[in-house]
Amino acid sequence: MSGATGRVLLVDDDDSIRTVVAQALRRAGHDVRTAASLAELEREMRSHPPQVLLTDVVLPDGDGIENAARVLADHPGLPVIVLSARNTLTTAVRANEAGAYDYLPKPFDLDTLTRTVAAALARRAGSEAADEASEDASLPLIGRSPAMQEVYRVIARVVSNDLTVLVSGESGTGKELVARAIHDLGARRAAPFVPINMAAIPRELIEAELFGHERGAFTGAAQRNAGRFEQAAGGTLFLDEIGDMPVEAQTRLLRVLQSGEFTTVGGARTIRADVRIVAATNRDLHQAVATGQFREDLYYRLNVVPIALPALRERRGDVAELARHFLDRAAEAGLPRKTLDAAAIDVLERHDWPGNVRELENVMRRLAALSRDDHVGAAEVYATIGGGAGTPAPAAAPDPGLEAAVRALIDRLARQEPRSLEDGSLYERVIGEVERPLIEAMLARHGGNQLRAARAIGLNRNTLRKRLDVLGIDATARSPVAAED
Missing domain, CATH: 3.40.50.300 (P-loop containing nucleotide triphosphate hydrolases)
Incomplete structure (x- = not known):
């Protein structure tokens, strides 16, 4: 990586992040020192003053953004780059108002980080500290996807x-x-x-x-x-x-x-x-x-x-957070409070949302007003949005008898062969228990006709014959005449 190099101080309480980031910056030619807390940061600032400071927000002994403002008061012109997993508009704005040179949401690209550090060293840009922004709940924009992080960063830079x-x-x-x-x-x-x-x-x-x-x-x-x-x-x-x-x-x-x-x-x-x-x-x-x-x-x-x-289809990872937000707003407006189960969220995330965030808000208000249950499931969400491109119908709920049988099998294995739950054989054991009755049932249903039974199961006839041999199933005993077409 070409560009300006210099002394960099990285403050993060995550050992793995410190290791990976420090290695990347050292490969780029920087002199990197690390700290895991604000107390360690202060010691490093006194003994080895950096030319660029990288700081996490949530640290064991304080807030990295608040501390950045204090550091900048004592070291005007020091570029401070904020790194945060709390990827919200509030974080971006707080970082900007505190005088940070830039804000990078986690997870970030290491090439982007090294370019940002080089640019910060070259420009040595700084700004005055300011008050904190309001809480997330008071802000209208929601989303932690990379696309929305870029929007937050631009907003943070133009508000001043x-x-x-x-x-x-x-x-x-x-x-x-x-x-x-x-x-x-x-x-x-x-x-x-x-x-x-x-x-x-x-x-x-x-x-x-x-x-x-x-x-x-x-x-x-x-x-x-x-x-x-x-x-x-x-x-x-x-x-x-x-x-x-x-x-x-x-x-x-x-x-x-x-x-x-x-x-x-x-x-x-x-x-x-x-x-x-x-x-x-x-x-x-x-x-x-x-x-x-x-x-x-x-x-x-x-x-x-x-x-x-x-578009909302380009940031599907934000759909669940937006949906819950709109349900909360509907409850605050006097509609019944609803929650979404995991399958319902999956249906929402698969939908293409041609009407984008506005359409999602309308769907959530409709569910809040019309759903009979407090807990909204996949089938009701699917019916409300009307399916649409990219939105497969939710799978039917498993048969309670079959589910109970699988649970009983697992319980029996846990008692009789506990190692089978840990040695990686469980999948084959359960499938094996289901395969025999499935094949026998389909052979009986089709009068012993292997070709028809194979088609119904979704296997070719040769594969079915092999499974019959492995499982020791005598298909001819069921209907010797109808064994072949």
């Missing part, structure tokens, strides 16, 4: 500035939630958050909605109305479905973004546009630019910081 953000993603992925998180966690949070959906406004009214209008500016304008830019003064203006904005309105929006000023429809007084812009789209704006439906210069004005939200 006013850069324009363009959020892209399919309908129902939570684009407005991202916009609200940027507003609620930023310096403008005390001012209004004002959303406007471009697809829901008639073309002829979009400019009046955005910039306001004076009395008499057009037929029906009986009084002056403030537009969304004025309503959002000091705060955030969220331009949802920006790809559906008419070209003529795009031109005026571009002028406002360039100059920072606007006038109302029918007005002459210049008004300063003191807002942060967050735009969102479910369309491919590159394609819209190519076909002349969206201004290229406006696209680049909006796409200063892009955030791409993954």
Whole structure:
């Protein structure tokens, strides 16, 4: 690995992580020292001051992020990289606010880590410490998948500035939630958050909605109305479905973004546009630019910081956490409290979710309202979502008599041959117990006809004959005439 090298201090209470990370960084040419606690970190800071600090969050004697803020107060400019298995938006934001150079969620790629350390050494970037963010429960974004971790990291980096953000993603992925998180966690949070959906406004009214209008500016304008830019003064203006904005309105929006000023429809007084812009789209704006439906210069004005939200089918590992969250919200809204069993979660994770997170929320509310049982199973979830691509029907519950027989067999083996439960032979023993009665039953059902019995079981006839020999089953005794076709 090429790049800047230097002294690195790694703080993590997990022995294996310390070993693996230290080895990777040493291979990259760094001088690495390790610590397992904040107390050891302090000793290392005094005796061998590092040029980069890597710290876990949860340590035996304290919080790594809180300690990072204290370290940075004493060592301004020291790059601190936070490593955490608590992969939530709160962690990313706390790390950013504490002045961390970067945040890497566990498990992380070692190449990414070594590149980050090299970049930190080269830049020696630092920032001021800040207060902790709110608890996870107060934040709208949920998910610990790698795709969502990247979203959290970008949000954490933009909340402290006013850069324009363009959020892209399919309908129902939570684009407005991202916009609200940027507003609620930023310096403008005390001012209004004002959303406007471009697809829901008639073309002829979009400019009046955005910039306001004076009395008499057009037929029906009986009084002056403030537009969304004025309503959002000091705060955030969220331009949802920006790809559906008419070209003529795009031109005026571009002028406002360039100059920072606007006038109302029918007005002459210049008004300063003191807002942060967050735009969102479910369309491919590159394609819209190519076909002349969206201004290229406006696209680049909006796409200063892009955030791409993954579809729910691309982060199936987040489905269970989201589903439980929505059931909790439904209970808080007065609906009956429900829980999901493991098979139900499996059905949810296999579904393709064309409506994304919004569809999942609606399904959970429907289950909370209509399910007769407090514990929701796979069959009911499958019926509620209607199956769909990628969602196989749940397997039928095992026959209670068969299940009881298997349990009885295992209990008998545990008493008579306890070693069979530990020597790796249990699978063959149980299958062997089931195989004989299965073959005998199917032979009897088909009058001793081996070909038909083999087809019914799912074996070819030669395989069935071999199993008959191994098990000592006399098929001809059942029907000598019908033994062959």
